[in-house]
Amino acid sequence: LYTGAPTGTRLLSTMDEHTPEKVVFNKPKVELHVHLDGAIRVQTILDVAKRRQISLPGNAKEQMTSRIILTEPSTLTGFLHKFTEYMHVVAGDREAIKRIAYEFVEDKAKEGVIYVEVRYSPHFLANTKVEPIPWNQKEGDLSPDEVVDLVNQGLSQGERAFNIKARSILCCMRHMPSWSMDIVELCKKYRQQGVVGIDLAGDESLNCDGNPDHRKAYEEAARCGIHRTVHAGEVGPPSVVREAVEVLKAERVGHGYRTLEDRDLYKKLLAQNMHFEICPISSRLTGACDPDFTKHPVITFRKDKANYSLNTDDPLIFNSSLHLDYSTAQKYMGFTEEEFKRLNIKSAESCFLPENEKKELLHKLYDAYGMIQSTAF
Numbered sequence: 243l244y245t246g247a248p249t250g251t252r253l254l255s256t257m258d259e260h261t262p263e264k265v266v267f268n269k270p271k272v273e274l275h276v277h278l279d280g281a282i283r284v285q286t287i288l289d290v291a292k293r294r295q296i297s298l299p300g301n302a303k304e305q306m307t308s309r310i311i312l313t314e315p316s317t318l319t320g321f322l323h324k325f326t327e328y329m330h331v332v333a334g335d336r337e338a339i340k341r342i343a344y345e346f347v348e349d350k351a352k353e354g355v356i357y358v359e360v361r362y363s364p365h366f367l368a369n370t371k372v373e374p375i376p377w378n379q380k381e382g383d384l385s386p387d388e389v390v391d392l393v394n395q396g397l398s399q400g401e402r403a404f405n406i407k408a409r410s411i412l413c414c415m416r417h418m419p420s421w422s423m424d425i426v427e428l429c430k431k432y433r434q435q436g437v438v439g440i441d442l443a444g445d446e447s448l449n450c451d452g453n454p455d456h457r458k459a460y461e462e463a464a465r466c467g468i469h470r471t472v473h474a475g476e477v478g479p480p481s482v483v484r485e486a487v488e489v490l491k492a493e494r495v496g497h498g499y500r501t502l503e504d505r506d507l508y509k510k511l512l513a514q515n516m517h518f519e520i521c522p523i524s525s526r527l528t529g530a531c532d533p534d535f536t537k538h539p540v541i542t543f544r545k546d547k548a549n550y551s552l553n554t555d556d557p558l559i560f561n562s563s564l565h566l567d568y569s570t571a572q573k574y575m576g577f578t579e580e581e582f583k584r585l586n587i588k589s590a591e592s593c594f595l596p597e598n599e600k601k602e603l604l605h606k607l608y609d610a611y612g613m614i615q616s617t618a619f
């Protein structure tokens with residue numbers, strides 16, 4: 243049974259905890275499922291709160307850290323509540339939003355990620371042209387549209403500074419179908435500025451019914467060639483996965499653990515090379531999976547040579563890093579170097595970049611992994 247990593251250490255000592263011997267796969271990696279608003283540095287939240295004179299229940303870094311992070315398995319609903327501890331600090335603040343995006347790229351570069359797709363809800367960071375205005379903010383002048391522009395700027399500055407590639411995915415939220423058409427329009431508007439796809443996130447345990455507004459947004463995305471992923475089968479039943487793929491035309495499934503409960507669906511998705519965005523540490527702390535990592539669904543995915551990635555999801559709240567997800571897979575699930583290479587190549591093949599850039603990314607991985615390109619898995 244996994245007893246948990248020492249808590250509170252990553253955020254207090256940045257990434258230094260992960261000394262080279264703990265890095266099990268110290269090679270270029272691809273990450274496809276990580277939430278920007280779940281990947282903020284605690285120090286940044288404190289700095290922004292100070293500048294904006296927002297008082298926090300705990301001003302010391304340790305106090306704020308312990309309020310935000312989850313250390314024991316919870317529920318998806320309980321986990322999602324953690325965002326209310328800090329989202330009001332950064333939402334509506336131009337400088338904070340750009341900074342978060344820039345620092346995110348820096349943190350990923352340090353983890354050896356060479357290509358990342360980061361997702362977020364523009365509405366959750368806005369304070370005007372969003373109904374209702376989130377996090378009890380007063381109305382201001384930062385719209386979801388401008389949020390996307392600011393994140394794009396932060397990411398591209400980060401790309402230049404840290405020499406990796408970062409693209410973004412815009413999230414519709416399960417409980418806010420009225421925002422979904424805005425999202426697809428923003429995907430269309432900013433597709434030349436780094437936005438590569440659409441997602442549907444939020445609480446699948448409370449709200450997993452097919453909704454016509456989400457469906458319309460996804461239809462429009464498909465019509466315009468906007469790439470599509472959907473959180474499904476994280477805690478919701480396999481029927482949510484089926485709907486994501488068949489109705490919303492998802493090209494990738496976010497989490498998708500419970501797909502395994504429907505043999506026919508699982509077989510079908512294996513046969514069509516569906517990509518599953520797996521988040522090991524996340525799945526334990528959200529209560530999505532058995533806390534015993536030796537029983538994790540990704541072990542079945544691996545045995546079946548499925549197409550999947552390993553991802554952090556929300557490293558701020560899980561007090562984790564991509565290294566921790568990889569070392570957990572190695573330590574408790576028997577992952578090998580060969581499998582880490584295979585899954586990263588699968589991730590690159592399933593990313594939302596245009597074909598030519600995807601090829602370039604694949605070349606980089608083959609090269610770094612010492613593989614001859616014709617021996618693709």
Ligand SMILES: O=c1[nH]cnc2c1ncn2[C@@H]1O[C@H](CO)[C@@H](O)[C@H]1O
Binds near residue numbers: 366
């Ligand atoms: O694991 C998850 N499952 C479902 N929704 C999530 C998860 N992690 C984060 N979010 C939700 O996605 C929003 C946009 O980034 C976050 O604000 C959070 O509400």
